[in-house]
Amino acid sequence: xTFEEIKNLLTDKFGPDVILGEExxxxxxxxxxxxxxxxxVCLELRDNDKTWFDFLASxxxxxxxxxxxxxxxVYHLASIPYKSSLTLKVRKYHDRNRxxxxxxxxxxxxxxxxxxxxxxxFDLVGIRFxxxxxxxxxxxxxxxxxxxxxxxxxxxxxxxxxxxx
Amino acid sequence: xxxxxxxxxxxxxxPTEMVLNMGPQHPSTHGVLRLELITDGEIVKEVIPHVxxxxxxxxxxxxxxxxxQTIPFVDRLDYLASMNSSHAWVMGVERMLGIDGxxxxxxxxxxxxxxxxxxxxxxxxxxxxxxxxxxxxxxxLWCFRDREHIMNxxxxxxxxxxxxxxxxxxxxxYDLPVGFEERCKEFIDYFKPKxxxxxxxxxxxxxxxxxxxNVGVLPLSTAINYGCSGPMLxxxxxxxxxxxxxxxxxxxxxxxxxxxGKGEMGTVGDCWDRFKVRIxxxxxxxxxxxxxxxxxxxxxxxxxxxxxxAKLPKKIIPKAQDFYMRAENPKGELGFYFITDGKSEIPxxxxxxxxxxxxxxxxxxxxxxxxxxxxxxxxxxxxxxxxELDR
Numbered sequence: 001x002t003f004e005e006i007k008n009l010l011t012d013k014f015g016p017d018v019i020l021g022e023e024x025x026x027x028x029x030x031x032x033x034x035x036x037x038x039x040x041v042c043l044e045l046r047d048n049d050k051t052w053f054d055f056l057a058s059x060x061x062x063x064x065x066x067x068x069x070x071x072x073x074v075y076h077l078a079s080i081p082y083k084s085s086l087t088l089k090v091r092k093y094h095d096r097n098r099x100x101x102x103x104x105x106x107x108x109x110x111x112x113x114x115x116x117x118x119x120x121x122f123d124l125v126g127i128r129f130x131x132x133x134x135x136x137x138x139x140x141x142x143x144x145x146x147x148x149x150x151x152x153x154x155x156x157x158x159x160x161x162x163x164x165x
Numbered sequence: 166x167x168x169x170x171x172x173x174x175x176x177x178x179x180p181t182e183m184v185l186n187m188g189p190q191h192p193s194t195h196g197v198l199r200l201e202l203i204t205d206g207e208i209v210k211e212v213i214p215h216v217x218x219x220x221x222x223x224x225x226x227x228x229x230x231x232x233x234q235t236i237p238f239v240d241r242l243d244y245l246a247s248m249n250s251s252h253a254w255v256m257g258v259e260r261m262l263g264i265d266g267x268x269x270x271x272x273x274x275x276x277x278x279x280x281x282x283x284x285x286x287x288x289x290x291x292x293x294x295x296x297x298x299x300x301x302x303x304x305x306l307w308c309f310r311d312r313e314h315i316m317n318x319x320x321x322x323x324x325x326x327x328x329x330x331x332x333x334x335x336x337x338x339y340d341l342p343v344g345f346e347e348r349c350k351e352f353i354d355y356f357k358p359k360x361x362x363x364x365x366x367x368x369x370x371x372x373x374x375x376x377x378x379n380v381g382v383l384p385l386s387t388a389i390n391y392g393c394s395g396p397m398l399x400x401x402x403x404x405x406x407x408x409x410x411x412x413x414x415x416x417x418x419x420x421x422x423x424x425x426g427k428g429e430m431g432t433v434g435d436c437w438d439r440f441k442v443r444i445x446x447x448x449x450x451x452x453x454x455x456x457x458x459x460x461x462x463x464x465x466x467x468x469x470x471x472x473x474x475a476k477l478p479k480k481i482i483p484k485a486q487d488f489y490m491r492a493e494n495p496k497g498e499l500g501f502y503f504i505t506d507g508k509s510e511i512p513x514x515x516x517x518x519x520x521x522x523x524x525x526x527x528x529x530x531x532x533x534x535x536x537x538x539x540x541x542x543x544x545x546x547x548x549x550x551x552x553e554l555d556r
Contacts, residue, residue: 023487027260027488028487030487054390057489057491057500057518058489058518062504062514065513076502080389111391111392112387112390112392113392113526115526116522116523116526124224134170134171135169136171138216138217139216139217139220140217140220141217148222149224149225149228149514
């Protein structure tokens, strides 16, 4: 299925508002999906036998910079039967207040591999995934402060009494 | 936060069950992996992996260094297969720059040659240490003896035994040293009978089969859903090799088979199948190396004018774009996702998708209800490398 056909399939199924935009730049065009719909869109793309994106290659949490204050998640889907791939993106404005993290629906029900990937995005970028079954830090210690891959990250001076360089 | 699955599991442990920590210093976890087990006698009821003990902030480093400077860090991800990792990274950067078509054939063939040598080295470790996990000591020594030849050759080419920094963006650090091709041919002739010996010693061994066949069966649908790749996925019976799917570098011109698990000794996708896939892959890599050597000694022969650094870009500034590069590492699909802004020599964001990370996440699924001794067999068959898992 071509990129255009996938777009039509999604708008037919979920209405025209589901695709907020597209990034046709470079070799890997991406679809920007409405954040609330991402889990249903992924489920459809996985189960529809015309697309069959059964393999989630990678899931990345991104902080797009301090000027824009936009956080996003990038999904790299691959279809084993069709040998095709697709990039999906969701993004949201967030004012970086500490109490509430930017949050997106989880896709760990669609692909189990997303479970750990989302934990990693939560751990390093500070993105919350709604209804995630096990949202804990994964690579850093449980009592670490801050989210290192954020652009405004300042490392804590002391961790459990040990100076952090 | 208290309502996570982990807290639920731990708080619901029965008085007859025991919570047992395996690791982070347990030898059969192949590094600093900690597994929290909920056990009922000898039976493992639940496995909860805790990772991150070897986290070295790769992605943060990559946001502060140029693409060329990051290569040594990429080597340290999967330190048993550095060549393959840097090959993937370099191809990603070259494709973003649009110079992937200009790389001379000799360079492509040298890259494939050293990557396949490194793949054999990595698989030899996987096979040897797997023998030790099960209780067979001899294969381990044999594998390390043969791997030593590979280490020596790669050291000769790059100057380092494990962390090479040999494949550069647009070229290579140096051409192969004079006499390398001949030495490599000697090694292949030496290695072929050794491989047969190892096969006879372990693969058909009755004790080995009874320890691994029908243990840790990973059904194909589970493997795909958990994002398993490499020998894990092929062990479950799917012909999926990115070297063939994506046809990158010199692989389209080379002939090799994709071995898959067939369930010869038990069920498709058991530990024995994953082991056998690695054994067969070593054989295929030997074939690839022979083909590379043939080309490198005939039409792509070394010339005086050949300069592996001729095509190195002076400044690596890719256009503003997102790019996901994937390549087949010994452990599976290694992916790099770049976000660039088109102005600086430093990427805005880099994500490394390590195959060990995804392969390990399936462990709690396939080791529910097994014996503790079988769990060791299962971990060994996943073949994780913690450097890449924790990044």
